[in-house]
Amino acid sequence: MPKIITVAARKGGVGKTTIAYELAYLLDAPLVDLEFDDGSATRIWGYRHEARTRAPLLDAIERGTVPRPLKGHRKPDLVPCHPDFQLNQPDADTMANILDTWAGEWGRDFVVVDTHGGGSPSGDGAIAAASSVVVPVPLRTKDLNATESMVREMPDFPLVLVPSMVPRVPPAPEINRIRTIIEGTPVTVASPVPYVRGIETRKKRIALTSENPTPKAYVAFADAMHQLASFLKEDHL
Numbered sequence: 001m002p003k004i005i006t007v008a009a010r011k012g013g014v015g016k017t018t019i020a021y022e023l024a025y026l027l028d029a030p031l032v033d034l035e036f037d038d039g040s041a042t043r044i045w046g047y048r049h050e051a052r053t054r055a056p057l058l059d060a061i062e063r064g065t066v067p068r069p070l071k072g073h074r075k076p077d078l079v080p081c082h083p084d085f086q087l088n089q090p091d092a093d094t095m096a097n098i099l100d101t102w103a104g105e106w107g108r109d110f111v112v113v114d115t116h117g118g119g120s121p122s123g124d125g126a127i128a129a130a131s132s133v134v135v136p137v138p139l140r141t142k143d144l145n146a147t148e149s150m151v152r153e154m155p156d157f158p159l160v161l162v163p164s165m166v167p168r169v170p171p172a173p174e175i176n177r178i179r180t181i182i183e184g185t186p187v188t189v190a191s192p193v194p195y196v197r198g199i200e201t202r203k204k205r206i207a208l209t210s211e212n213p214t215p216k217a218y219v220a221f222a223d224a225m226h227q228l229a230s231f232l233k234e235d236h237l
């Protein structure tokens, strides 16, 4: 059975899209983009809905068909999002069923879903359909508070917390807080993803982990992405 990996969080700007893009590339998984604004993976990938007459995500949902992911060269295959998805997204149950159907039809080992920041009905559906929910967590009080509520409210969901944008010297109290948050729950914590200056202004469309050799500044980040991909693969053996 294909595994759906959904990247989601209660807060925006935590690194979801950055992580989803690299994970999809490393897992050789189609990336279903459910983020309907311009900060999305669809934009990074280089897809411009303005230049297209069809909207693969919306068309497939409306017609009950299975979209064919666009082929990526050194970047993930993609089902691009569209701004109209904001007001035309299915409810959570419908989205979950749709993703199950697509994943089954595609027949790939993994499907990665990126969700809209701050939550959405379609994002909730993607969480419900997921066999792992990757939750990036910057070690900041607000993000930790939001993560704590998420873990409390979703105790039976397969959450994997990923400390995100972590400074070179991780703050000990915040690391401890993550441990406290997951205590007594089945929620797991993956290795931290370091903060890397330069990612915010990177213009390349290819996955960072496709660069060979990896630019020195990105080595720690790329290592973390490889570790996360391995973690998820092992989790699903």
Ligand SMILES: Nc1ncnc2c1ncn2[C@@H]1O[C@H](COP(=O)(O)OP(=O)(O)OP(=O)(O)O)[C@@H](O)[C@H]1O
Residues within 6 Å of the ligand: 011, 012, 013, 014, 015, 016, 017, 018, 019, 035, 039, 115, 116, 117, 118, 164, 165, 166, 193, 194, 195, 196, 197, 198, 199, 200, 201, 221
């Ligand atoms: N590890 C990192 N180090 C440094 N900058 C990062 C890192 N991860 C992400 N960023 C930057 O932080 C910003 C937010 O990242 P990203 O878009 O991945 O977050 P998001 O959770 O998808 O946001 P949204 O909620 O808007 O969808 C981007 O400018 C991105 O380039």
Ligand SMILES: [Mg+2]
Residues within 6 Å of the ligand: 016, 017, 018, 035, 039, 040, 041, 115, 117
């Ligand atoms: Mg995003």
